[in-house]
Amino acid sequence: MALLPPFIRGSRTPASRSARNVAPHTAAGLPADDEVLLDAPDDRLGPALVAAGRDEYDAAAELLAGTRVRDEWEHRDGYVVRLASFAHARPDWFERWRADAPRDPDVLLVAAQLAVHRAWRSPARTELLREVSPLVTAAAQAHVPDPVPWRIALDHARGSRAGHKYFSELWEAAVRRSPHHYGCHVAALRYLAASWHGATRECFDFADRAAQDAPGDSLVQALPLQAAFAYLTDGCGPDVPRERLDAAADRALALSARLPVSDPWPAEIRNVLAYVLKRLRRLDEALDQLRQLGPYATSFPWDQLSDDPLGHFLAVRDRIRRGAPAAPEWAARGDHGGRGPCEDH
Structure with missing residues (x-):
């Protein structure tokens, strides 16, 4: 059990695409835009x-x-x-x-x-x-x-x-x-981030300990990924070393490899993982996660970045497919007013 540090969630209907625009996704092993489902049960x-x-x-x-x-x-x-x-x-x-x-x-x-x-x-x-x-x-x-x-x-x-x-x-x-239990761990991580705004290292420490204590197939293995996502989109708190963000992504990749492919159940973790990998410029791995997603987009994390989560997912997916560059600096944060520009938003 990971100890907490001492304390004393609108879809849109995608526009129809011409065969010319759909073909690149098919060639990349991805479903066409109009085949993608948001929050499919x-x-x-x-x-x-x-x-x-x-x-x-x-x-x-x-x-x-x-x-x-x-x-x-x-x-x-x-x-x-x-x-x-x-x-x-x-x-x-x-x-x-x-x-x-x-x-x-x-x-x-x-x-x-x-x-x-x-x-x-x-x-x-x-x-x-x-x-x-x-x-x-x-x-x-x-x-x-x-x-x-x-x-x-x-x-x-x-x-x-x-x-x-x-x-x-x-x-x-x-x-x-x-x-x-993954849900309880995510709730604790969010409380920690909200209560100690900017407590970046404490959040990562808590998430890493929880993942280390959990079985390899536990969803808690994705908790450091949640901490990385919060760091990359918050713009508050001290910088985190690139190695720690990569380690969070690597741990989530190992978990993803254990989970069923093209299945709604692990889709949210893979949506978050694709976003984080893109921000880290690990575009080949991000594309692989999109292939494993199949047609399943989830509101989170995209509803944290846009009022149109499905549209935002499709736009980011297209950038990953095209190999578009990530943010100007790997640690550029500020999706909500942080330190640097983010071309995703």
Whole structure:
């Protein structure tokens, strides 16, 4: 278990392309622009979303119950986020489920994620997040072994500006349930970055320790990559040696090699990895990750860089394919007002 340092997420429809513009992507082993999907569900989540679109909740209930019984915490976490997001836009199916099974641990989990999601988008975020604390607590108490409510609690604590001591207590409770749960680690990394703005080395230290402690096939191997992405897009804090950024990318490449190719499940990690590799001018490796992605783009990280995540992904993908130069300096940051220009934005 990695110890925290002492503390005392709109798609667009791509324009039609002529055969002349599509052919280079095909020759590079990439799908054409109009074949790329944003946030496509996997084969398990897809039917649940389709049923929810018909205001039916049985498929979602079965899906989450299965992840809970089989301790599939990483999948459970991802599915809960997607189902809560769908419920935010189309709430009727979820309200029916909630009325029929108000104490079901899966209902309580989606309800907590939905409440935090809604509050997070409000200008009164801090106050609203404090009001939904009982929902997060109820989800955590409903199924004690489940680490996912604790990931939600960690996100909630960051948004409500909880103190370091309280956050550390939440973190310890989370890792007791699942020492290498990726979602909890990402939440902790983001809290650390937000609380100690500019604490670049502390973020990398935490991420590196967590990855070193985790099995080789754990998604936590991608945590240093998340730290590298934050560094390259933040423009705050001391410079990080090039070697450390390369090491984060190398670790994520090793993880990517263990994951299924052209599959929605690991797509987000490969989207982040392609971006970081491009910024490091490792264009051949970035192109290889795009090939392994297949048609699967994800909102993150591109929604952190543009209001049009799919369009931004396609533009960066095209630059990688064409071998366009990266930023003028490898460490040029400032996607949001940092030290140097970035030609991606």
